[in-house]
Amino acid sequence: MKNFNQKIILAILVVGQSVFAQAQEVGLPERFRMMDRDGDGRISRAEWKGPVERFEQWDANKDGFLEPKEFPPALRQQSKEEPSVTKQVSPVKSAGMSNLIEGGSVKGPHRRAIGFPGGISKEDLRAAGMDVSGVATVFPDGSKCFGIDHVFGEQWQGPADTLHSGADIPAPLDTPIIAMANGVVIFKSDGMVGGRKSRGTQIVLQHSPADTGLPFWLYTLYSHFNKVPVWEPGQHVKMGEVLGPNGRSGVPGNRREPHLHLTMLISDSASFGMINETVVPEFGRFIDPPAIFRDKPPIDTAELKKLPADQRKVHVAVMYEDGGLSAPSSKVIWPFRCGKR
């Protein structure tokens, strides 16, 4: 573990050094870019993954950020003489089935919570990010959109005593559900898991940082389609393309109207595995779906919970019925098209 940490730190140093040399240039090595989640060219305490004491020690000007020049020169020197370390910086990848790895080799503290092998405590689910964040959606002026009724992380309203893994958006039967961003279909299910009808018909998309403009890998899971979508794993989808019709497949009992159940996961790794017929991103964690529309960090549930309510409002980007966008530069949109008032 110690060795692993050192390697990671060295990798950061290698990258940090080149950042120092080429400050602000595009094409910054991926490792630093992923750690520097808000892309401001420095590592905040929240972004730092190494030991806290080291952060404090290196933060020479005590501003709460590690700038490249604050990395110890001796270590920068050492990192230069360690060519194998540069291999830790993964090449820029695109989304797709080439990122599928063996389920057993998926790394990360939350893989059990994400894979739903059963018996996961609420505490473990919360540790994986599944908790009520308090984020509230604001739709564009003059728009008429389908909003969330059951939020992410609340007590699930179904038969089991667990937490709600996504946000529910009720809409009329067969309303088209659309892709929230460019991406690749990595999983499709007719709702049968282990020979048992469960979960409902669903599709999972993987979105690369280039697809969304966000500094992490994003997974969007859409569930309860009225008909099994025609999409197949490996196919590319464009933002706004129709994935399938809204429905209520896999919804227990009769107590719920048709709705989209939307689950979102993020990760710094491109790799994902399949465990128990569920997509499990390596180092993955859950986020509250509307949090994806925040224009600045944090996005993680635990950090969002600490913000005052007025900072937890998010302005959602939408596609209108005519295909127009509420914000033309949007790379992520609401999963239902909106009408205009």
Ligand SMILES: [Zn+2]
């Ligand atoms: Zn749901």
